Amino acid sequence: MPLLEIHELTQYFGGLCAVSDFSVALESGELVGLIGPNGAGKTTVFNLVSGFYKPTQGKIIFKGSSIAGLKPHEITGRGIARTFQNIRLWNHMTVLxxxxxxxxYNMGYSLMDALLRTKRYLKQEKRIVTEAMNILEALDLARYADEVPPNLPYGLQRKVEIARALSIKPSLLLLDEPAAGLNSADVKDLISLIQRIHREFDITIWMIEHQMTVVMTLCSRLKVIDFGATIADGTPDEIQNNPDVIKAYLGDDAI
Structure with a gap:
């Protein structure tokens, strides 16, 4: 059984069809790319999977159960984490x-426990901090634990956002344009980081990315959409030579 199955997913915003009959299956352990021109509907697909939108029609099956229409925190609790195209860190909080x-979603204590600082509260808080530090250490971020995000270079902020997503121990990690805004050196580091996460965390990764170097290096297969519809599905070599993909990115004159 695939880890994630999407069948004929369609999303309308008023009279605009943002995603049309989108289907895909992700096996456990895969690293798959979702690409397409700006406005193709890629982030809408991720928003549907992660619960920010309720699909107009179609099925989203995760670990054999439907998650279409569930709230974001419910989907997170089932094992799907994501990052965003625009970094969404709490700038007034430290990295830790x-x-x-x-x-x-997994605190293990009640509001009353927190107010009274019960043994349960103290035990669970210690666990949360310990697990957070373990994630930071695994991604070489422990030295920045007490820094606030605005004090860090942009590339490190990206890593912190990925670390936050990993902290929920997801089975599926959705990366929405993780290389956006990075310079060439940071992109190289990002590729190495994602490879290490995929290998060491034994996790399925589905990523949106515009930088072709990133997806061609990392992904075993790619799904391409344009104007909300799938136009190609295959290996990186197959995709880069597909005339429909070339046309979508470069126009009719490129064919």
């Missing part, structure tokens, strides 16, 4: 606090 706060 950014990682810890992602455990809100």
């Amino acid at each position: 606090e950014n990682i810890c706060v992602s455990q809100h």
